[in-house]
Amino acid sequence: MMSDLDPNEQTEAYLTLLNENERKLAVYVHALVPDFADAEDILQACRLTMWKKFATFKPGTSFPAWGKKIALNQILNYRRSAKRKPLHTMDPEFIESVAKEIDRQSESLSQRSEALQECLGKLPENQRQTVVLRYYDNCGIDEIARTTGRTEGAVYRLLSRIRASLNECISARTRSSA
Amino acid sequence: MHFSPNPFLRMKIQEQIDLSLEGKLSAADQAALEAELLSEPELMASYVRQRWLHAELLTDRTLLSSLDEQVRTRPEKSTASWIALAAALVLSGFSILALTRANHARFEPVATLIEAENCRWEGSDLPTREGAQLGVGTLALAEGMATIRFDSGATVTLEAPTVLQVDSAMRCRLIEGSVVADVPDSAHGFTIDTEKMEVIDLGTRFGVTSTPVGGSHVFVFDGEVKVRENDKEEARHILSGNSLHLGALPQTADQEIIQRPPVQSAHSDWLSVSTAFGRGKxxxxxxxxxxxxxxxxxxxxxxxxxxxxxxxxxxxLTFDLSRIAREQMQAAKLTLMMESSGLGFSSLVPDSTFAVYAAIHPSIHAWGESNLTWEGSPHLTTDIPEETNFVRLAGFTIPKGSANTLIEVTSDELSRFLLSSADGLVTLMLVRETGEFDKQGLVHAFASKEHPSGPAPTLWFQPIPRP
Structure with missing residues (x-):
C-alpha cells in the first residue's frame, strides 16, 4: 500500500507514475468520450480522484490499469449525471462494451501507438495538412471545408480515408514486427 | 447459396462512424449505430481501432507538432517561420540566397487549377482549391470536372474519376480516367503519357482515356496528334475525327486497379444473389x-x-433465384457497381438516365453468353422494348462527372416483380434512355461477374421478420 510511505514520498511516487502514464490515460478517456471538452474535464477529475485514492494503490500492480478503472467510473458517472449535450452522448452500456473491447485489444493498441509516428510521415502532403488542421489546430469539419475549398461531406470522407490508411499502415507495421 | 456481404451497407456504417467520431450523429442514429456495433464483434473491433487512433491524434501534441512543421505552408505562419529560419541561418553563416533557390526549385508551379466545380478529390498531393498553383504532383478527381491550365498554355479538363500526374508545363501522365486537352500554338508538342502510349500534340483539341481494364484510347476532335505506342520507334499520326484504341481487355498487367475499402461482414439480414450464382449470367x-x-x-x-x-x-443480366424463398421476402432491390469504360467523354453526355426492364417472356432467359448478338436478338433490340416481352420496372440517373460508386436501384415495381415472379430465373435488361451531344460521348459501364475487383450485379432480398 502507498499509505506505507510518508506524504512526500507518496507525492513523488504519484507524480512519477502519472507522468509516465498520463498520455495513455488521456487516449483512453478521449476514446470513450466523443466531446473534447468533456473528455478534458473528466481527465482533470481523474487526476484528482487518483490522487485522493492513491493510498489504496498497490505498488507493483499496474498503474495504468488502476487508472483506467477509475477513469471508466468517472466517465460513467459523468454520463449518468450530465444529461446535457444529447449529440455527444453514448449509452452507458455501450461505453462499457467499448471499454471491454479496448481492454481486449489493449496490447495491440499500445503497439499500434508506436507505429503511428512513422505512418503519419508517409501520408501525402495534402493529407498531412488535413491531419494538422483537424487534430493540431483543432479545426471543426466546417472550418476545414472552408479553408480547403471542399464540401463538408468531402472532408468527412477524406478524414475517414486518412484514418483508414493510417490504420492499414499501422497494422502492416505491427504485423511485421510481431 | 452465395451470401455476399453488403458493401453498400458497409459504406453507410462507415459514414455513421465518421460522423460519430465528430459527435455529429443524431441521438437516434447514434443509438442505431451502437446497436449495430454491439451485434457485430468484428465491426466493434474495427470501430475501437478507429476511436483509438482518433483519440491518439487528438491528444498527442508532440506527434503532430513535428508534422505541423513539415506541412505548414499557410502564408501567415510560413512567413514568420521563414524569417525565424532565415535569421537563424544568417547567424549560422548560411546564404539566404542558396536557401531561396532550393525552395524555389522544389515548389516551382507549372500549372494552375482554373476551374473546379462540384469536385470531390481524393489522394491528391497537389492543392485542389480553384485558382491553386500546381507544381509537379498528382491530382485524383473522384467526382465532377476540373480544368487545369499548364504554363505552356495547354488546358486539360479532367472528367471524374481521373488520376492525372502533372510532370511539367509541357507534359502530364494520365494514370487512369479521361481528359480532354486544348492545345494552342504556343504549346505544340504538349504530351500526355498513358500506360500504353504517348500522345504528342501537333495543334489540336483531343481526348485521351485510360482505364485499368480498358486500355488507352485517343480521339482527335480537331487538328492532329502523333501517337507513339510504348516500346515502338515509329509514331502514328491521327487526324481530326479519328481515334485509336490500344490495349485489350482485361489485361491489367502492371497497372494498379483502384482498391475499394475491404468488404467486411456488415450486419445485414438481406440475402443476395449475384449474376455469378448458379445459372446466372x-x-x-x-x-x-x-x-x-x-x-x-x-x-x-x-x-x-x-x-x-x-x-x-x-x-x-440473368439471376438464378431458385434458392430464394420469395414468399418469405418483403422487399428487393438491384445493385450495380459503376466502372470506367475508357470509351468516350462525360463532358459530351448530359446527366444520363437509365431504365431497368424485366423479361416477361420466359424464352428470353435462354440467351447464351457465348452466342448473344444484336443481329440475332430482334426481341432485345427494338427501340423501346415491346410490352409483350418486357416491362419497365425502374429508372435511375447518373449525373455527369459522377464518381464510380455502387448504384442501388429500387422501386415498388421492381420489388413487386422480383417477389412475385414464379420463374427460377429473372432476366433484366439495362438501357440508357438519354443520348449524347457528340459521337464521342461517354459509354457507361458496370462491373460484370468477371470483373477483377468490382462486385457483380446483385439482387437483394429482405426477409419478412419472424415474430
Missing part, C-alpha cells in the same frame, strides 16, 4: 456486334446514341 450487346462476344468481359457497357447508331449498347 451477364453480357452486353452492341448494334454492330463489333465488340464480339461479351459474356466474359469484365465490363457491361451501356450506351444510347442517335448520332452513331452502331454504338448503341444494352446489358443483359
Amino acid at each position: 451477364d453480357a452486353y450487346i452492341r448494334r454492330t456486334d463489333s465488340s464480339g462476344k461479351t459474356g466474359d468481359d469484365p465490363l457491361l457497357m451501356v450506351k444510347h446514341t442517335d448520332l452513331a447508331a452502331g454504338n448503341e449498347r444494352r446489358a443483359l
